[in-house]
Each structure stands twice: as structure tokens, then as C-alpha cells.
Amino acid sequence: MKSHVWRPLYIVLGVIVLVMLARAILVPEDFGIGQRGYMYGWHRKGNEADWKAVKVKYKGTDYCKKCHQDKFNDLRQSPHAAIQCENCHGPALGHPDDPPTLTIDRSRGLCIRCHARLPYHGSGRGAIRGINPETHHPEAECVLCHYPHNPKLEAKR
Amino acid sequence: MIDRRDFCKKALLIAGGMAIPLSALELFNPKRLLAEKNDPSPTRWAFLVDTHKCVGCGFCVKACKIENETPYDANVTRTWVERYIVARDGKTYIDSPRGGRDGFTSPKIDQGVEPPAEVRNEEIEKAFFVPKLCNQCDNPPCVQVCPVGATYQTADGVVLVDRSWCIGCGYCIMGCPYGVRFFHPVYHVAEKCNFCYHRISKGMKTACVDACPFGARRIGNLKDPNDPVTRVIMTERVGVLKEEYGTKPQVFYIGLSREVK
Numbered sequence: 001m002k003s004h005v006w007r008p009l010y011i012v013l014g015v016i017v018l019v020m021l022a023r024a025i026l027v028p029e030d031f032g033i034g035q036r037g038y039m040y041g042w043h044r045k046g047n048e049a050d051w052k053a054v055k056v057k058y059k060g061t062d063y064c065k066k067c068h069q070d071k072f073n074d075l076r077q078s079p080h081a082a083i084q085c086e087n088c089h090g091p092a093l094g095h096p097d098d099p100p101t102l103t104i105d106r107s108r109g110l111c112i113r114c115h116a117r118l119p120y121h122g123s124g125r126g127a128i129r130g131i132n133p134e135t136h137h138p139e140a141e142c143v144l145c146h147y148p149h150n151p152k153l154e155a156k157r
Numbered sequence: 158m159i160d161r162r163d164f165c166k167k168a169l170l171i172a173g174g175m176a177i178p179l180s181a182l183e184l185f186n187p188k189r190l191l192a193e194k195n196d197p198s199p200t201r202w203a204f205l206v207d208t209h210k211c212v213g214c215g216f217c218v219k220a221c222k223i224e225n226e227t228p229y230d231a232n233v234t235r236t237w238v239e240r241y242i243v244a245r246d247g248k249t250y251i252d253s254p255r256g257g258r259d260g261f262t263s264p265k266i267d268q269g270v271e272p273p274a275e276v277r278n279e280e281i282e283k284a285f286f287v288p289k290l291c292n293q294c295d296n297p298p299c300v301q302v303c304p305v306g307a308t309y310q311t312a313d314g315v316v317l318v319d320r321s322w323c324i325g326c327g328y329c330i331m332g333c334p335y336g337v338r339f340f341h342p343v344y345h346v347a348e349k350c351n352f353c354y355h356r357i358s359k360g361m362k363t364a365c366v367d368a369c370p371f372g373a374r375r376i377g378n379l380k381d382p383n384d385p386v387t388r389v390i391m392t393e394r395v396g397v398l399k400e401e402y403g404t405k406p407q408v409f410y411i412g413l414s415r416e417v418k
Contacts, residue, residue, distance in 0.1 A: 058223070
């Protein structure tokens with residue numbers, strides 16, 4: 001057959017080879033179907049490990065308890081027992097080495113998250129004792145009068 | 158020469174053979190049978206939200222943003238809390254200022270318009286808070302629409318995004334009926350809640366579950382019949398969001414109301 005018939009065929013073959021080559025170079029080796037099949041599992045396997053390797057910042061109350069047993073005991077007997085330390089003290093990260101001191105939130109804004117009075121029945125909020133932040137000593141920090149580790153006691157300072 | 162008896166026999170055999178659909182033959186594929194018998198994953202993560210217990214403190218949103226390094230002051234978040242106020246005149250007010258990151262501290266309803274709406278206490282018929290997060294659907298529409306395979310479902314049911322592979326086309330953000338996906342302002346790729354995959358795979362709870370003082374958020378393994386969360390989902394009255402979409406969401410809610418979308 002004449003070459004003008006073959007020429008487009010060579011071009012097509014060349015394009016196919018190029019695409020295959022590009023694919024071999026660009027697509028990572030662990031790219032494939034996961035356990036969820038073609039429709040939902042088509043991915044790069046190594047990415048699962050990437051996500052598992054994200055650093056844990058909030059270590060939980062058990063971590064704090066190891067050194068701060070006294071504060072934990074205070075808190076445990078108070079109506080605030082359910083609140084984990086890091087909600088107010090900030091994430092432990094590598095504390096006490098890194099960071100050596102935590103960013104403690106003593107602001108009014110923290111307390112009124114729950115204690116700004118909203119009388120919503122059908123939600124636990126309605127049952128929480130609350131104040132109107134605009135009229136209840138708006139100039140003062142709550143911790144001046146209230147001891148956050150056990151609000152039933154007066155401020156310990 | 159074929160006789161009548163033979164002809165009838167063979168005709169029946171062929172007709173019968175053709176009646177067996179190809180899919181039925183798959184039943185006899187021993188590999189597949191084995192795969193279905195020995196489910197490869199012992200885990201299927203599911204979430205349980207009790208809206209009665211949520212007080213709208215927003216500690217979950219704060220913890221989530223810090224734990225997952227979502228820029229704190231950008232108005233995007235992997236999880237958020239919505240406030241619903243249904244007034245006596247039938248009007249429903251919904252707001253979620255900054256995703257509820259700083260809690261709900263005022264009766265003023267912040268819908269981004271001035272002046273903020275306000276419903277007088279005696280006008281409130283019902284009011285409650287609903288935490289939202291990724292539903293980790295069994296049929297995730299966000300995964301189906303991804304043209305490059307950057308988002309996918311793991312064997313334990315969590316939908317993840319491969320940041321190095323995402324091209325930022327935004328199809329998944331459009332495709333999610335729950336609006337849980339957004340563009341990450343730093344990485345410029347699709348971002349979503351992944352049940353704190355780095356925590357749950359270490360045996361910890363998610364940051365939002367740990368931060369919730371009221372037990373409104375819980376996470377469990379659906380494949381473990383003794384898991385307390387699984388027991389609640391199996392034995393109590395739970396609902397899911399937008400069931401009619403067929404996405405099979407795996408975040409279950411106690412105390413849903415028809416106003417919640």
C-alpha cells in the first residue's frame with residue numbers, strides 16, 4: 001500500500017505511545033482502585049497514610065491529668081466536669097516542651113458561649129444558668145468573681 | 158437428522174441457558190464470594206448527633222479548626238453549628254455566624270443582614286441547635302464527580318481528599334448536597350471533614366467529639382454490634398439529612414425537626 005495511507009496511522013500510534021509514556025511518568029505507582037471499587041475507591045493509596053500522619057493537637061483530659069491531678073480533682077467534682085481542659089487552656093500540642101505555656105482563654109467570650117442566657121426549650125441550652133452579657137458586669141472578666149474549675153466555689157484569687 | 162425429541166430438548170436447554178442473566182453467573186465466581194464473606198474492613202465509621210443535648214457553645218467548631226489547621230479567621234469550617242428558631246407566626250430563622258465558632262451568645266439572629274432579626278422570647282415556638290459535618294455517605298456524590306480521582310472513600314468509609322492530586326475544579330463542592338465542602342484558602346484544593354482521620358485511626362475520638370462537653374457528638378464503628386453508638390443507631394429513633402437524595406449518609410441525628418435541611 002502507498003505511504004499516504006500509513007502516515008496517519010503512524011501519527012495515531014505515535015500519539016498513543018506519547019500518552020502512555022506521559023501516563024507512566026505522571027501517575028504515581030500506588031494509584032489504583034481501592035477496596036471500594038472503581039466508583040468510589042479510585043485513588044492514590046499513599047494519601048491515606050498522609051492523612052493519618054497529621055499531627056494531633058488536642059491530647060485529651062487524660063494527658064493533662066498526668067501532671068495536673070490537683071486541678072483535675074477540682075474540676076471533677078464541679079458542674080464543669082464535662083468540659084475538657086483544652087477547651088479553655090488551648091490544645092496541648094507538645095506541652096510542656098512545646099509550647100511551654102498554653103494560651104489560656106480567660107475572656108468573657110469563652111464563658112458566655114454557654115452562659116449567655118438563651119431560653120430555648122428543646123435544647124439543653126434552656127436549662128443552663130445564664131446571664132445577659134450586656135447587663136451582667138459587662139466591664140469585668142468572669143474569672144474575677146467565679147472560679148472556673150469549680151464555679152460553686154468563690155474565686156480563689 | 159435431528160428427531161423431534163432431540164429438537165425439543167435442545168431448544169429448551171438453549172432457551173433456559175439464555176434466561177440466566179450474566180449477572181447471575183457472577184454468583185459462582187468464588188473470588189467474589191470469598192471477598193463478600195471476608196469483609197476486608199472491620200470498621201465503618203459513623204457519627205451520632207443528639208440535637209437535644211447541643212447548647213450551641215461552638216467548642217466543637219473551635220477545636221476542629223485548630224486540630225485540622227483550617228485558617229481560624231477565614232469564614233470556612235469543616236464542621237459548624239446552626240441555630241433554628243421557629244416563631245409562633247410560623248417563620249423559621251436559621252443562622253450560623255462564623256459557623257458558630259464563638260458560640261451563640263446573643264438572641265439576635267445573625268443572617269448577615271442589618272439589622273439582625275430578633276424573636277422575642279414569648280414569640281419562640283421552638284429553638285434548638287444542629288451541628289453539621291460531613292456525612293461520609295455510603296454513596297458519596299462528591300467522589301463520583303471527581304474527574305481525577307483526588308477524592309475517594311477508604312475501606313472504613315471515610316471520604317478523603319488527596320491534596321497533591323486535586324486540581325481544584327470544584328465539582329465536588331457543587332456536588333455535595335450538604336454543602337460541607339469548601340476551598341481551602343491556603344492549599345487551594347477541596348477541603349472537607351474527614352472525621353479527624355489522623356485521630357480515629359489512632360484509636361482516639363475526633364476533636365469535636367472530645368471538645369463537646371454535653372455528649373451531643375459521638376463517633377462509633379457500625380461494624381461492631383457492641384459499640385454503644387451502633388446500639389443507639391440500631392435500636393433508637395434516628396434520622397439522617399436529605400435521605401431522598403439516596404446518598405446514604407452515615408451521620409445520624411436524634412431529635413431532627415422538619416425545619417432542618
